[in-house]
Amino acid sequence: MKKWMQKLVDQLHMDSATPEDKEQAMQIPEERATLLFLIDTYSKHLIEVEHHPVRKVRETLDGFAKELLSQDDEAIEKTLFRFRQFFSSYRIDEYTYTQKTIDDLRHIILQFVDQLSQDLSDERKEDLAIKSNLDQLKEAAESNSIDVLKASSKKFIDTYVQSQGKKVQRKAKRMDSIKKNLDTVKKQLVDANNSMRLDHLTQAFNRKSFDEQLKHQWNLHQMDHSPVSLIMLDIDHFKKINDSYGHPMGDFILVECVKMLKEIFPREVDFVARVGGEEFAIILPSFAVMHAVKKAEDVLSKIRHEVFINGDLKLQFTVSLGIAQLEEGETTEQWMKRADEALYVSKNTGRNKYTVAPSSPHKEGLAS
DSSP: OHHHHHHHHHHTTOTTSOHHHHHHHTTOOHHHHHHHHHHHHHHTTOOOBTTBOHHHHHHHHHHHHHHHHHOOHHHHHHHHHHHHHHHHHHHHHHHHHHHHHHHHHHHHHHHHHHHHHHHHHHHHHHHHHHHHHHHHHHHHHHSSOHHHHHHHHHHHHHHHHHHHHHHHHHHHHHHHHHHHHHHHHHHHHHHHHHHHHBOTTTOSBOHHHHHHHHHHHHHHHHHHOOOEEEEEEEETTHHHHHHHHOHHHHHHHHHHHHHHHHHHSOSTTOEEEEOSSSEEEEEEETOOHHHHHHHHHHHHHHHHHOOEEETTEEEOOOEEEEEEEOOTTOOHHHHHHHHHHHHHHHHHTTSSSEEEOOOOHHHHHHHO
């Protein structure tokens, strides 16, 4: 719990707090720590909801977390009351947004089903009319009257040609309508999928997708034992960027950082995710640690020498990284923990560098 709380304190950028305040924050009651954990977890899995931009919601949740960390018991009740009001309002809007998306999709599907059902009904009526005329033609052929046969033949041919023409027109119209509906459904499904899988701001994968991919790569490793490495990355002094230049500049830096990461990690299997405010993770299948180190050096070099221009503002920044290759016998949690701890070594020993995680204690225990 203590390490998790330390990470949360660092994540909330409590730079202005005294060492005593930070130590006091680490000693909060277990039930309050649990609530903070839930807030932190929920904040990492937000979706873009109308009237509730993810960045604003995350800032609000971080504000509540800071209050819960720093306040005494007497002030906590007011914070909890405001938190309940906010969370209730947000959840209602989140549910409404999700329900509207589902209703829109349902409406399109029902339109498609109704139109197809009507077309099939029309075709059945025409088929019955053709069958009736065909029966009449058969009766005329069995009669001895050439005039009746001529009249029935003409009637059947006219009805059949007319019916086939309508079928061709209706099929063309139906296919055009189906294509439009399917394109709309496809777009809605893609948008919904992206909303669930991608970070709204940077278009990197989000924390939920990262957790799933981490498990997926772990499962693959259990089958073929191919190397896979994980890089945890944090933008150095990001709070100072926001404080000095404003959140729009901070957002710009986050977006540009992801663009650079995608350039450095261009393989289809490379997985770049935003897992926190200014924290990112890169999963590298088929990469041993030595190859991940080379990529980390490329990241440091490229970002160090880049000048980021946004309007009249020019800015340079650096990043810190932690690297860990998945080892035999360790869990996804142990793997991520080693990479995370390596990142914090980089941050606590000067930043603007990478650190390779040592072998896991689990592995050392096996080796002994």
